[in-house]
Amino acid sequence: MTTFAHELKASYAFMERNFFLTRRYWGWEIAFLVYSVAGALSISLIGADQGSPRLLLLLMVGAIFWNYLSVVFSWIAETISVERWEGTLEYTMMAPIRRWSQLLGSVLYAMLYGLIHTAVILVVLILFFPQLDFTGANPLTVVAFMLLGSFSFVGIGMIAAILPLLYVERGAQMTFVLQSCLLLVSGVYYSIDILPGWMQVLSHLSPATYVLDGVRKGLIDGAPVTALLGDVWPLVVMGAVLIPFGLWAFGRAERYAKRTGKLKRVG
Amino acid sequence: MTATVLGQQKIARPNALRGAGKAAAIDTAVPALLVEGVTKRFVVGRKRKPVVAISNVSLRLERGDIVGILGANGSGKSTLIRLVSGLLTLDSGRVSVFGFDIERDELEVKRLINRVSVDAAFFKKLSPMENLLFAARLYGLDVAGAKREAVAILGRLGIGEKRVGRPIEQMSRGMQQKVAIARALLTSPALLLLDEPTTGLDPRSKLDVQTFIEELRETHDASIVLTTHDLDEAERLCDSITVLAGGRTVVEDTPAGLIAAEARRMGRPATLHDVFMTHTGRSLDDDVEEGEADDIE
Ligand SMILES: Nc1ncnc2c1ncn2[C@@H]1O[C@H](COP(=O)(O)OP(=O)(O)O)[C@@H](O)[C@H]1O
Ligand SMILES: [Mg+2]
Numbered sequence: 001m002t003t004f005a006h007e008l009k010a011s012y013a014f015m016e017r018n019f020f021l022t023r024r025y026w027g028w029e030i031a032f033l034v035y036s037v038a039g040a041l042s043i044s045l046i047g048a049d050q051g052s053p054r055l056l057l058l059l060m061v062g063a064i065f066w067n068y069l070s071v072v073f074s075w076i077a078e079t080i081s082v083e084r085w086e087g088t089l090e091y092t093m094m095a096p097i098r099r100w101s102q103l104l105g106s107v108l109y110a111m112l113y114g115l116i117h118t119a120v121i122l123v124v125l126i127l128f129f130p131q132l133d134f135t136g137a138n139p140l141t142v143v144a145f146m147l148l149g150s151f152s153f154v155g156i157g158m159i160a161a162i163l164p165l166l167y168v169e170r171g172a173q174m175t176f177v178l179q180s181c182l183l184l185v186s187g188v189y190y191s192i193d194i195l196p197g198w199m200q201v202l203s204h205l206s207p208a209t210y211v212l213d214g215v216r217k218g219l220i221d222g223a224p225v226t227a228l229l230g231d232v233w234p235l236v237v238m239g240a241v242l243i244p245f246g247l248w249a250f251g252r253a254e255r256y257a258k259r260t261g262k263l264k265r266v267g
Numbered sequence: 268m269t270a271t272v273l274g275q276q277k278i279a280r281p282n283a284l285r286g287a288g289k290a291a292a293i294d295t296a297v298p299a300l301l302v303e304g305v306t307k308r309f310v311v312g313r314k315r316k317p318v319v320a321i322s323n324v325s326l327r328l329e330r331g332d333i334v335g336i337l338g339a340n341g342s343g344k345s346t347l348i349r350l351v352s353g354l355l356t357l358d359s360g361r362v363s364v365f366g367f368d369i370e371r372d373e374l375e376v377k378r379l380i381n382r383v384s385v386d387a388a389f390f391k392k393l394s395p396m397e398n399l400l401f402a403a404r405l406y407g408l409d410v411a412g413a414k415r416e417a418v419a420i421l422g423r424l425g426i427g428e429k430r431v432g433r434p435i436e437q438m439s440r441g442m443q444q445k446v447a448i449a450r451a452l453l454t455s456p457a458l459l460l461l462d463e464p465t466t467g468l469d470p471r472s473k474l475d476v477q478t479f480i481e482e483l484r485e486t487h488d489a490s491i492v493l494t495t496h497d498l499d500e501a502e503r504l505c506d507s508i509t510v511l512a513g514g515r516t517v518v519e520d521t522p523a524g525l526i527a528a529e530a531r532r533m534g535r536p537a538t539l540h541d542v543f544m545t546h547t548g549r550s551l552d553d554d555v556e557e558g559e560a561d562d563i564e
Contacts, residue, residue, distance in 0.1 A: 006407045016400070016401070017397070086389065090352075091402070094380070094381070258353075259356045260309070261355060
């Protein structure tokens, strides 16, 4: 077997294991899905309440795509913390695989899981608001931005995943805070123009800002991707920088953890 | 190593073939494990001075042998195992596994070793089979074959096929430890690192595990490093013993050699316990004051 095939097989190991976990925790999965649907629905209802189809759509896009991005982000960011929690981290680190195959497995599972999760929410919302009119929407733009956004979120997820390697206890908490900050500055439910100036600086650093802007313009105004290059290039740049950086940083963090004994100390 | 002859005396059913094969291998082949002057320090907290967990330790393990690492809590046994496992980096010294350097030939070494730690580390909500399947895929094993093998190993350890599908958290500690051993064996490691595999087990499980290790050395071509708290276990299973205290090797020899020397010194029949007392100044059950117990996860 070639090395590459072996590594892909290892990636699949992580996907399958995550699937096993999802299956075992199916009760929680359903509870979480209901929570996500209810959250998206109640936020969208604010738009319906205001009698504004446009606001309804703006909020709906925010709720749905934030859900997708945060689900992808957390699966990747928890790659390490879950194993630390269960105590399996040392065993995984001992396996004869390259780190990228581990991360690739986590990423692919995260995206698959995120897509299914988000599709369910989308279907419920469309059924709930039959008055919505998508005739003018540009689906290609929506798909393009979801894909582009995934790359950047994978990069950020990887960097977040490192934190539990560096900080045994605080790492997972930092990841959580990072995610919350992304929610705040990315204009998920409002225009970033209303944020204080210093926050807007952060908005421009968050890939979610561009994803949401692009998806909204594609879905509501029917804008083609070519008309949204201002949202495209930051995502391309962030993806191209963050993913290699994430991989590099992961290697460094692993080395640091092995030097200082942060992988595990008891036993 | 003189342990070949002694080892055979110790085992109830000595395997003539194994002995012959080993004798041939001893002179020509590289050792299963070679640890040369290894040191590892930990800095915990900014102001405290570093803890020297392993200090200039050397070790040589021939193929097919079992070396026992004895030491009180905090003497550095697990740190040594982790250094060999590549889970900690070396401050100084060298470690090679079947001639492969653990730093330079990282992936090759990883394919050759596996480890069982004192805590059975699993995804507790998943079943033994799901956990083992994950390990099998990480080591690039054929999945159908690995499943059969897993059932066989678990069966040999007394875990029936019915149990392999239920969550690990529903199993006793003894059972979990057996699954951990199965996980390690599944990948057919040439060097098996057992870090207190029987500590905290009920007497029955403990005996099962010991018997299994004994069987392993006879039937598999595995070389084993075994850390333990149990002197009888060490005497029964090991070809040679290294005693650690405060991260240093204080004495090493075959179990019989250690006991004979101690008997000469004391002028009466001795036990491994006497050996341990003499060389470390304490009983194996005394706990060493740990640097900082408070920052353990
Ligand atoms: N990851 C770590 N971080 C800091 N100190 C550690 C770590 N691992 C071990 N130590 C310290 O090194 C010493 C040896 O520990 P260890 O190897 O676990 O001993 P044993 O396994 O023999 O009980 C102890 O003082 C312990 O506190
Ligand atoms: Mg230990």
